[in-house]
Amino acid sequence: FRVSDSISLENVKIKQPSSQSLLQFFCKEKIVGTAVANMDNAKLIKRPTISFLRMLFEKKINNFSTLQEKMSRSSFTFFSSFFLGNRKINKKENDELKYQCKYWGISHYLARSGLHLVIFIMVWEYILRFIPIFFLFKQALLILITLIYFIFTWNRISFFRAFLTFMLYKIYLFKNAQLHTLHSIILITVVVLVANPAQLFFLDFQLSFGITLLLA
Secondary structure, eight states, X not given: OOTTOEEEOSSOOOBOOSOHHHHHHXXXXXXXXXXXXXXXXXEEEEOOSOOHHHHHHHHHHHHHHHHHHHSOHHHHHHHIIIIIOOOOSOHHHHXXXXXXXXXXXXXXXXXXXXXXXXXXXXXXXXXXXXXXXXXXXXXXXXXXXXXXXXXXXXXXXHHHHHHHHHHXXXXXHHXXXXXXXXXXXXXXXXXXXXXXXXXXXXXXXXXXXHHHHHHO
């Protein structure tokens, strides 16, 4: 089966977890419940001829596989964690990488966050300085590059916050309007909570948004 397919399963019992914390996690991830089923008996009801979500997903997986073939296991484990945000590969190499980072006190670098996006943007801004085009064209190109990077990688809440902040700053830049840091963080916090109020009860959201607000 592929992304965007509609399938049917017979005699399946959907269960909700008994743990309250897991139930909250399901609520945040918009999961109704879980089921154990034999996929051999699943039937395809409908497969859209054109699916934008399917195209993006399959392109992301193809890029991931291509990069994986071109690197050693240890190199790709670091690259996938640091640049792509996917840490669920090569368990042995991943455990060794986490141990080394923990020894040096830099484990937080493996959890891709706003810092990683800032580094990515700084590198591209430096490269774009050597291209003789109008300033606004450069900004539009930087937005496009960052958007592609966001779409084709695995994103968590802290990276998502940084991406929204970047996009908000660029929108105000094109409008030739001033944006205050605190205002932008508060606005993005409200937008995220309106879209998914359950985020408020999870530590990753609290640390990412809380510490950013305190620093600002």
